[in-house]
Amino acid sequence: MELVLTGHPEAFEALVTPYRSSLLGLAHRLTGNIEEAKEASQETLLKAFRYLRSFSRQQSFKNWLLAILVNVCRSQFKKRREATSLDSTHFAADPLHPGNPVVLHQQKELRGQIMDCLNVLSRGEREVFLLRDIEEQTIRETSRILGCSSLSVRVRLSSARRKIKERLSPALSGKKEIAP
């Protein structure tokens, strides 16, 4: 980071490369659309470089990136609120995993299942659920990333888990019945 700040922008690559996949992955789950996810991640990287001086060393760099990403996704969501809705069908044309068609089909199904669950959540619940339960951040870190109180995170998390459980309960009880 010191190198970037002292006029070596090429060092920025080493700084952000460890997070390139997780940034895009989170953006994908937040927006539900790979093109918008790419756009949000790109915007995040642009902002991260531009405002690198304002990064506080007491904070984790990854969490700082995630905070920027969440804000970018929020503003994107506001822009397209009326135009489009979250739709898991976008994943069918995912160009990021060329290769074995069987694996591709499995991945598509898997992603569809995840997005079906995430689609029952509101935007706020989705942010909290992804950060706490999928990215495995603590409640405190989640509240710092989202810029809200821990209490608010707990309330949204509770609601999100209730909805996810209601969504998955029929499938899970079916599995239990098949298992014995």
Next chain:
Amino acid sequence: MNCRRARHLLPLAAGGDLPGRKSGWLASHLKKCAGCREELRAYQAALSEMRSLASVEIQPDWPESEWRSVLKLATSQGLEKTRPVAGPFPRRLAWTMSSAIVLILAVGSLLILRNRAEKEIQQPPSAAAVAKSKERTFSPKTGPAPLSSPELITPSPRPKAEGRRPLETEKMPAGQALQARSPKKQDVVNMVFVSPESGLTIHWVFNSEFEWKEK
């Protein structure tokens, strides 16, 4: 703890996000309640299912050429000092400042109102104000100019309890008593009722808008 309260806490308990004290209460309830235990297991199963799905899913990644171009675009711009994201602290600070200002304004205006009220109580009303208020009280909203005759609004002297001659209005029925004092239509009617036993005097003053409805 009852089942209703326990089920409210179960989603957070499933991910280990309950604070210690509540966690203790819930644990003691779960020992006794099989239904809530089952519910907690359902939450945990859903959560682990979701986590396993997310871990199995291959994260999307940038094609190398795209990644290079994004980095090139990012590093081609200059560095700035301002903060991109308003973190929790500045937002909290802004809220605190604005609530403090609102509180100060509210307390200030309350004190000003209180002082003004105290001053009004201390100062006796001027004669002109009293006359104006009387005028306002007895003047009709529409119609002719208000009647300011003092004998109409001045209470009649208290009669003696014994040997009192009954008033003209007391002899007449209530409907006629209103018109008895003057053949003209009056703006204000003053009626006095005196109890012969206790000597209690009641003054009734009606303005022109008074409508008598006989039951």
